[in-house]
Amino acid sequence: MTHDEIAELLGAYALDAVDADEARAVQAHVATCPRCAAELAEHYEMAGLLSGVGGEAPAGLWDSIAASTGAPRDEQPLVGSPVADLSHERSKRSGRRVSWAMRVTLGVAAVAVALALLAGAQVNHLQGKVNQLSALSTTTGINRAVQTALLDPNSKRITLAGSSSSGKAAAVLVVQPSGQAFLVNDTLASLSDKETYQLWGVIDGRAISLGVLGNDPQTVPFTLDATSSLTSFAITAERSGGVVRSTHTPVAEASVPPGEISST
Amino acid sequence: MIDLETASDAALVVAIGRYQEPALAEVYRRHGGAVWALTKRVVRSDALADEITQDVFLRLWREPERFDASRAGLRSYLNAIAHNRAVDQIRSESARVAREERSARETASQGYDLERHVWDLAAADQVRTALETLPERERSAIELAYFDGFTYREIAELQGEPEGTVKSRIRAGLKRMRAALHHLQGEPIGEVQ
Numbered sequence: 001m002t003h004d005e006i007a008e009l010l011g012a013y014a015l016d017a018v019d020a021d022e023a024r025a026v027q028a029h030v031a032t033c034p035r036c037a038a039e040l041a042e043h044y045e046m047a048g049l050l051s052g053v054g055g056e057a058p059a060g061l062w063d064s065i066a067a068s069t070g071a072p073r074d075e076q077p078l079v080g081s082p083v084a085d086l087s088h089e090r091s092k093r094s095g096r097r098v099s100w101a102m103r104v105t106l107g108v109a110a111v112a113v114a115l116a117l118l119a120g121a122q123v124n125h126l127q128g129k130v131n132q133l134s135a136l137s138t139t140t141g142i143n144r145a146v147q148t149a150l151l152d153p154n155s156k157r158i159t160l161a162g163s164s165s166s167g168k169a170a171a172v173l174v175v176q177p178s179g180q181a182f183l184v185n186d187t188l189a190s191l192s193d194k195e196t197y198q199l200w201g202v203i204d205g206r207a208i209s210l211g212v213l214g215n216d217p218q219t220v221p222f223t224l225d226a227t228s229s230l231t232s233f234a235i236t237a238e239r240s241g242g243v244v245r246s247t248h249t250p251v252a253e254a255s256v257p258p259g260e261i262s263s264t
Numbered sequence: 265m266i267d268l269e270t271a272s273d274a275a276l277v278v279a280i281g282r283y284q285e286p287a288l289a290e291v292y293r294r295h296g297g298a299v300w301a302l303t304k305r306v307v308r309s310d311a312l313a314d315e316i317t318q319d320v321f322l323r324l325w326r327e328p329e330r331f332d333a334s335r336a337g338l339r340s341y342l343n344a345i346a347h348n349r350a351v352d353q354i355r356s357e358s359a360r361v362a363r364e365e366r367s368a369r370e371t372a373s374q375g376y377d378l379e380r381h382v383w384d385l386a387a388a389d390q391v392r393t394a395l396e397t398l399p400e401r402e403r404s405a406i407e408l409a410y411f412d413g414f415t416y417r418e419i420a421e422l423q424g425e426p427e428g429t430v431k432s433r434i435r436a437g438l439k440r441m442r443a444a445l446h447h448l449q450g451e452p453i454g455e456v457q
Binding site: 008010014015018047050064223 | 274289293298325337413432435439442
């Protein structure tokens with residue numbers, strides 16, 4: 001199927017109104033076409049509105065769900081630990097080996113990207129230009145979330161400087177006291193399709209992956225769920241999919257005073 | 265320790281990843297009603313809606329890593345899974361026949377009124393107003409697809425229209441709806457929470 005043929009299917013696909021073969025074709029295409037992926041995200045957003053807000057969750061149904069989780073009842077309290085350890089915890093507790101691909105995916109889930117990443121939601125040249133954010137015409141929830149974070153006087157803002165001799169700001173992290181954070185790309189150049197940027201946090205001298213950012217990140221929301229203080233951040237360029245441990249020199253990095261960044 | 269009631273959906277998914285059942289309970293409290301209502305609207309059966317809703321939340325429990333950021337927030341993600349499952353459920357042959365008969369009756373009696381269905385689900389004023397801007401054929405195509413689980417090919421057959429026309433109408437209708445909501449609100453559209 002051609003690009004145009006796929007594009008014409010996007011609305012129907014978002015409403016689950018295509019055949020299985022067509023669904024597979026759309027899925028394969030949007031994985032490599034940012035424009036169609038962005039349009040599909042917009043259609044999903046409309047489908048979400050059509051779904052409505054619903055009412056009270058059926059109370060009795062929860063009992064059935066809880067009975068099926070098989071969750072042990074002696075769970076540790078909800079104390080955060082470095083989010084990238086999530087895959088390790090699950091692997092350890094389930095007794096199953098978790099593939100690297102799974103770990104990367106879990107890592108991304110763990111940094112908890114909660115809001116839509118819609119194309120066009122670009123927030124470039126962050127510093128000193130907060131007012132421009134409100135003028136963005138792109139209609140995404142992420143813009144509002146970033147605005148809120150920027151305007152929150154308790155938010156921490158960390159500039160990751162490029163590793164080149166210019167020392168120019170390459171990206172900015174905005175971290176709210178709740179742990180909700182945003183990476184706003186300022187000048188990181190697009191990578192090839194076979195590469196990705198990856199964000200790292202250093203806790204107790206250990207680099208932990210905070211997320212795989214893609215080859216052309218714009219604004220990426222994530223959550224820091226850590227009781228241990230982060231002492232520095234770094235961004236590296238890696239092969240597509242990300243890596244467990246990086247051997248590359250960061251393209252951007254920043255140090256933060258101990259205790260400056262941690263969630264409660 | 266995170267406060268479940270104030271934790272973000274994202275933080276709850278992280279906690280679910282650590283097998284924290286209370287986090288799943290909180291996600292259910294926040295979004296279970298919406299998932300169930302949507303599913304019930306599609307399958308028109310309380311028992312099936314219960315079954316699918318249970319499956320959706322158990323899937324989140326077992327595979328939190330599948331939470332896909334490109335599908336907006338957590339509610340949209342859960343709704344997307346539920347809708348897909350619901351549509352699969354009603355696309356059996358026997359269900360299809362019954363659905364076509366039911367749709368024919370509705371067409372004869374009251375037409376395809378997407379507003380009414382949205383009102384059934386929630387009093388979403390702005391969504392309702394935005395829908396009013398859609399041409400009737402676009403609205404009906406979206407309704408038959410989303411709420412009745414027809415494919416665009418089936419809709420084309422029902423409406424006696426070319427498949428390409430229906431496909432285009434669904435896409436155009438969703439785009440028009442988005443533009444209308446933007447215009448109505450005068451500010452970025454957020455996800456319904």
